[in-house]
Amino acid sequence: MVDASALIATLRFDENGLVPAIVQDSETHQVLMLGFMNSDAVRRTLDENRVCFWSRSRQKFWIKGETSGMTLTVKSVAVNCEMNSLLVTAMPAGPTCHTGHISCYYRQAIGAEWTETEPVIISADELYKK
Numbered sequence: 001m002v003d004a005s006a007l008i009a010t011l012r013f014d015e016n017g018l019v020p021a022i023v024q025d026s027e028t029h030q031v032l033m034l035g036f037m038n039s040d041a042v043r044r045t046l047d048e049n050r051v052c053f054w055s056r057s058r059q060k061f062w063i064k065g066e067t068s069g070m071t072l073t074v075k076s077v078a079v080n081c082e083m084n085s086l087l088v089t090a091m092p093a094g095p096t097c098h099t100g101h102i103s104c105y106y107r108q109a110i111g112a113e114w115t116e117t118e119p120v121i122i123s124a125d126e127l128y129k130k
């Protein structure tokens, strides 16, 4: 168990009360996504062992996978030297990106285009079908 309160007290949140959190696959080490956490989202991530962000656009908690089922089970949480960002390693239940790609970073700078270099694993329609 971790002492979430003690850990959160040492983090340097930005002027909006957020820290960026990179999520990496705990087995392949592929970078999956970047999100933002406020202190309560950090607490929930540490205590509940599933990645929880703060949605800046919707101004609410966003438990990754809540609607798609593609949760991220937390394996470890690390902090950087400046104490102002987190690196979460996690086991993904499926593709992390809402587009159905394994990673949000599925397009590379090639020539003048952001070129898709990774396949869609599950179509977005399939992911979010009701």
Ligand SMILES: [Zn+2]
Binding pocket: 033, 096, 097, 098, 099, 103, 104
């Ligand atoms: Zn994405």
